[in-house]
Amino acid sequence: MNLHSVSTPPHFGYACLACEQRYDTGARAALADLDGPAFAAYVCASCAAEKYATSIRRTVVPEHRRLAFMPAHWGRGMLMLKIENRIYTYAGLAIPGYRGGIWDFIQCSNGAGYLRLSDDNPKGLVLWGGINEFCNVPATVSMDGAGLAITTVALNHELSRLDSGAMQDQLITEYEKLLDVARQHPDAESLSAIFD
Numbered sequence: 001m002n003l004h005s006v007s008t009p010p011h012f013g014y015a016c017l018a019c020e021q022r023y024d025t026g027a028r029a030a031l032a033d034l035d036g037p038a039f040a041a042y043v044c045a046s047c048a049a050e051k052y053a054t055s056i057r058r059t060v061v062p063e064h065r066r067l068a069f070m071p072a073h074w075g076r077g078m079l080m081l082k083i084e085n086r087i088y089t090y091a092g093l094a095i096p097g098y099r100g101g102i103w104d105f106i107q108c109s110n111g112a113g114y115l116r117l118s119d120d121n122p123k124g125l126v127l128w129g130g131i132n133e134f135c136n137v138p139a140t141v142s143m144d145g146a147g148l149a150i151t152t153v154a155l156n157h158e159l160s161r162l163d164s165g166a167m168q169d170q171l172i173t174e175y176e177k178l179l180d181v182a183r184q185h186p187d188a189e190s191l192s193a194i195f196d
Helices: 045-051 063-074 078-094 143-159 166-184 188-195
Strands: 003-005 013-015 022-024 030-033 042-044 058-060 103-108 113-117 125-128 139-142
Touching (some): 063 166, 113 143, 113 166, 139 143, 143 188, 166 188
Antiparallel strands (some): 003 030, 013 022, 103 113, 125 139
């Protein structure tokens, strides 16, 4: 969940996603899940503090910081380029109809980072078509979930080809952080099936 305070006059009613109580924003603070469906993903302040305090936040990296993103997560040089290329290749295998596009870089509050296709429709779902015989579980995930899955699988693939050393240790840590993000993602159940 990616929760942000709602300060929108006029007041409106909502049902908390966690406790399912109905509230009015004038009477009780609300937090919107920016990863959830528009105008339907609200959590009351009490539940946000109690249930989602440890949630990993995900934010789009601003344009002026994109150049430093991949080296920070995957090192510099050929390995970084291999991972990036594998992500685009896997997108072509996993997302039906993919023929290239604009990608967002997502920075997570736990230090992880992944790529996802930019999507004008945040409710847009993609049918995961699988990447290979080891990762071909059919699933429906959000564009964000697909990007997280593709990046995680691509990183895992490159990890399997590395000899031990500092770079391998860095990528193992990055991989584990991505799995932590996946466990808290709205598509967690589908992502778990894809990774298993």
